[in-house]
Amino acid sequence: MALFDLYFYSGTRTESFFQSEILANSKVWLDGREGFFDRYFHNKSPFDKIRFVPIAQMPDTPESLESLPFIEAKIIEKNHARAKILINxxxxxxxxxRTISLSFAETIDSLPEILIPSPELFSTINEQISSTGYYWWKSDKPLQRIDELRLLCVFQCIEEIRCLFLTTNAVPSHLVTLTSIEDNDEERLRKRYYLS
Incomplete structure (x- = not known):
């Protein structure tokens, strides 16, 4: 499982920075209370590495999701609410x-239980992946919990199927591999999480 954070830059001091071209070796102060969630930088130190996706709002299409910038950076200075980063x-x-290396252990089983798709949704995912190699779902409900699933994107890579689980800026989002459709993941998850 690969983790990353969402940084909602709309309304923060960094809005103009992220609306223009972002370049490696750029430096910018990030907001740890609004862009990220409250006290994001509290337990982080200079030279810690972070990876995040800056967004104004949740994307509406698979294409807009895939084209979002993915940033790996290093904290170079911080205070209680903000940190200056260097974009690596x-x-x-x-x-x-599609290119990050994931082990076979980094599967949907490693997700927090709240993010595990329901048996009905998992069945739909399997059907859609089998026919098109792609699945997209976005929540249209108001946010009720800071750790709930807001967007799910499942896509075929060369040797495996991968799933992006986007949450909120309060908890990490996840990238996992779906072992394979032939392994009957739907039935395995049904038994593990729903006992039906």
Whole structure:
């Protein structure tokens, strides 16, 4: 499982920075109370590495999701609410999600239980992936919990199926591998989480 954070820059001092071209080796102060969630930088130190996706709002299409910038950066200075970062690398979220190395242990089983799709949704995912190689779901409900699933994107890579689980800026989002459709993941998850 690969973790990353969402940084909602709309309304923060960094809005103009993220609305323009973002370059490697750029430096910017990030807001740890609004862009990230309250006290994001509290337990972080200079030289800690972070990876995040800056967004104004949740994307509405798979294409807009995949084209979001994915940033790996290093904290170079911080105070209680903000941190100055140095951007080490930038690529699209889609490129990162398809090329990062994931082990076979980094599967949907490693997700927090609240993010595990229901048996009905998992069945729909399997059907859609089998026919198109892609699945997209976005919550249209008002946010009720800070750790709930807001967006799910499942896509076929060369050798495996991968899933992006986007949450909120309060908890990490996840990239996992779906072992394979042939392994009957739907039935395995049904038994593990729902006992039906």
């Amino acid at each position: 690398s930038i690529q699209t979220l889609g490129a990162w999600a």
